Amino acid sequence: MRPEQRGATLIELVISMVIIGIAVVGVLKVMEVTTRHSADPMIQHQAVAIAEAYLEEILTKEFDDPEAETGTCEEGLPSAARGVYDDVNDYGCISGANADVGARDQFGTPISGLGAYTVEVTVTATPLDTIASKRIEVRVTHSNLVDITLTGYRTNY
DSSP: OOOOOOSOOHHHHHHHHHHHHHHHHHHHHHHHHHHHTTTHHHHHHHHHHHHHHHHHHHHTSBSSOSSOOOOSOOTTOOGGGGGGOOBGGGGGGSSGGGOEESOBOTTSOBOTTOTTEEEEEEEEEOOBTTBOEEEEEEEEEETTTEEEEEEEEEEOO
16 A cells, blocks of 8 residues: 655646746836836926926916017027016027026026926917907927926016
8 A cells, every 4th residue: 555645746837936936026016016106296397396386487487578669589698697577578588409408597607416307488469359458378298208388478567
């Protein structure tokens, strides 16, 4: 009579090692994806905060230039000279090749730690019914595929 056998065969051990290996690879892949995108909400929140700060600054300025009758961005106003911006149209200079690479404060000084963001401003005359107004779009982009656009209106009151 043969005694009862106990334990696992070599084939059973190899199969269990393969199954455990596949499970570990799956768990590590989920952790890698989670870790890679863990900063995305912070980047999006910063982009929204930057856009809100620019829009709020612009909306507090005069509707038209108090010294001139121009309706567009004044020539020769770089975005670094934001301390002299006195009306909504001046902020239209912050676009295209003159876009702010790196967020800046209201005086045009770069804000440390926010150099990966690009800010563009578009100012368009857009009458609301019969009221003269300007549509202001602030677009903030980041190299991490973040693209936020906030829109506000400044009326001539």
